[in-house]
Amino acid sequence: MYESFFGLHSKPFDLVPDPRFLYLGRAHQKALNYLRYGIEEGAGFVLLTGEVGSGKTTIIRNLIGELDTGVCLAMVFNTRVSGEQLLSLINDDFGLETVGKDKVTLLRDLNDFLIARHAEGCRSILIIDEAQNLSPETLEEVRLLSNLEAAHSKLLQIILVGQPELQKVLARSDLRQLRQRISINCNLDPLNRQETENYILHRLELAGNREAVRFAEGAFDVIFKHSRGTPRLINIFCDFLLLAAFAESTTVLHPELVEEVAGEFSTREASIREKDPTASGPPMGAEENGSWKDILSLIEDLQDRQQKLMGRFVLQEKMIKSLIDGQREVAKQKAENLRMEETLSGISRQLSDLRTGLRFSSGIRSELPEKEPEKKGFLERLFGV
Structure with a gap:
């Protein structure tokens, strides 16, 4: 609404995480570099944490925009789910059929899909946002997905994104295997x-x-x-x-x-x-x-x-518009009065010329018939002849 007033073409402080507006402070630049490195090196697990509103989603969207066409990507945002539901969401985002399939079938379909993409030279990446909502049991299910691998590389890279609480969950003793598999770990600090x-x-x-x-x-x-x-x-x-x-x-x-x-x-x-x-x-x-x-x-x-x-x-x-409209009406009336004044001035000049001409026309009254005394009286009153 205020954009034109300030000479802007868009809202500069919208709450939507738009990667076009990404500002790379020290912590954000470091996190982005770590994420890029993790993807290029094929790290099995990458962890990104940060407080609410710290810019995690904006960084992830910027990272996605940098991915080449040889990457198959799945993103999960709904994390208040069971392990089987999460697997179904992952398969669905990869474009696999999930309706009516049990956990074993879903896992087999995902494995076949990842092997096929790997054979085609494609890397598969899974991003789980709001991962702090995952239960320890579901996080363990995520760890098991990292066991899907080819002879010399992981079939699936997993990026966990969440609030600092996620670090505390991962610190649990029963999740130490998952914690040990996280090769890239970065946290977004606030801007100074x-x-x-x-x-x-x-x-x-x-x-x-x-x-x-x-x-x-x-x-x-x-x-x-x-x-x-x-x-x-x-x-x-x-x-x-x-x-x-x-x-x-x-x-x-x-x-x-x-x-x-x-x-x-x-x-x-x-x-x-x-x-x-x-x-x-x-x-x-x-x-x-x-x-x-x-x-x-x-x-x-x-x-x-x-x-x-x-x-x-x-x-x-509305008040300003009313005042402006009133000023416009006054200006319109003034313009009309000016035109009328100019017209009256022109008429006055014509009348003056006529008076002068009639004064030099001697005998004008004698030229008028006697039966038209009203015209003679009019001329006398108007021109003084």
């Missing part, structure tokens, strides 16, 4: 203060205008303080900042405006702490048992305020 500033300007530039707004002194510090370098929270903060600036018809994010938006974050966090006085350690967005709920609640609060601001904005737009 300078990376947060670079991230914001990077997204504005990719959206069409790096200088769309001017950040007041200390604005980046406030954004970093309340977002803690988490990309998703930065997006929420900055999107609302742009909306608030748009509602005020300004391209300057002055301290009052930044602090007002920051207050929404502080108020929300204080509310969370009040409801749970025992909450300590990592700030909002990093709690083990509900960070996603807190973030969604924050998004809902911001969207509610967004709607209220948009209501005010629409009313102001």
